[in-house]
Amino acid sequence: MGTKKLYDDHPYETEFEAKVLTITSSGEEKGWNVVLDQTLFFPEEGGQTPDRGSLVIGGITYEVEDVSIQDGIITHQIRSEQAKEPEGETAKGRILWSHRYSNMQNHTGEHIFSGLVHAAKGYDNVGFHLSDHIVTMDYNGVLTEEEIQAFTAKANEVIAANLPVICAYPADEELAKMEYRSKKEVEGAVRIVTISGVDCCACCAPHVRTTAEVGLLMVVGSQNYKGGTRLSILCGQRAVEDYRKKHAMLSLVGRQLSTNWENIFQTVDKLKSERDNFKYRSAQLSAKLLEIEAKELSGERDVCLFTDCNDRNVLQRVVNKMKEEHSGISVIFSRKESDGAEEYTYVASSLTKDCRLFSEKLKKIFQAKGGGKSEMVQGSVVASKETLENCVKNLNIL
Secondary structure (H helix, E strand, C coil): CCCEEHHHHCCCCCEEEEEEEEEEECCCCCEEEEEECEECCCCCECCECCCCEEEEECCEEEEECEEEEECCEEEEEEECCCCCCCCCCEEEEEECHHHHHHHHHHHHHHHHHHHHHHHHHCCCEEEEEECCCCEEEEECCCCCHHHHHHHHHHHHHHHHCCCEEEEECCCHHHHHHCCCECCCCCCCCCCEEEECCCEEEECCCCCCCEHHHHCCEEEEEEEEECCEEEEEEEEHHHHHHHHHHHHHHHHHHHHHHCCCHHHHHHHHHHHHHHHHHHHHHHHHHHHHHHHHHHHCCCCCCCEEEEECCCCHHHHHHHHHHHHHHCCCCEEEEEECCCCCCCEEEEEEECCCCCHHHHHHHHHHHHCCEEEEECCEEEEEEECCHHHHHHHHHCCCCC
């Protein structure tokens, strides 16, 4: 006989008493599995995280670290130096209501949204996960951004309508006549969650009494996934908190930019354009400066330059000019932005030497990365400017 699921009929209760049936080792250090004759703790099941809370056994309070179900038996995992003999013990349990209610709001919100999508598009929710932070749903069909916005608006209309959410175990005869959503074949009694005119779905989890308790539903992420669509939603207090954080961030950014939130996009777009123009002009000036420095190099065989310019086309153009003036290998080291050790990208070229030998030398000495052809190599290296200068001066590549 399985554990009696008190949360089926009493999803709003937070405290209960139960008889301790067994306490056995979980196989983990100080870990114990507690089985009761009945429980309010919802286990990890149907894509939803388990309830949180505590058990008091023999006057000692244990935090419930995990709740699982197998073959109808619900197991509560606790941690203790030593387990007590369960015979004759009564456990008092308490679930964390804020966590339970948040899950109820978000799970009912998922039913509303998925019911609307199924009715309008015929898509099934083929993947569902309700974590402690977000809800993800995978639909086996493509939803456009316009459709997602429309379904979001409709879902919030359903929420505002304050429709009853009915959870029940229909008799076999009644169940056989019903059309309901289900992600998998369900053995034994089937629990059906119904929102009239919106959704009818097999589900084992606790739900709110009415759609109004969901409060708010917002889609906060969407992506193409396995030929369909993956959505991320937040409902209830999670959605309110998400809005609060984003509004605070928008207000802060608006103050930094001396504009109101409605004009933030245009202001940022203008700044981006100005930045791109500045970067272009800076690159042009860096290229001219690099060319001047290259012309001033002495007639040594192997030469190198150091620059902040990171335009690969500019670096290649200048190093190709350098190799025309020098008989050995010409190298440009470009400083990378880094909070730690000095790091450079490099490009080396030569008319007479095999640049791959230079690349191999950097790899051997500095564990550098890179490669290329005999006439030109490119890569990156972590080393000081002085060390790299000495390395180039002492190449001795024949």
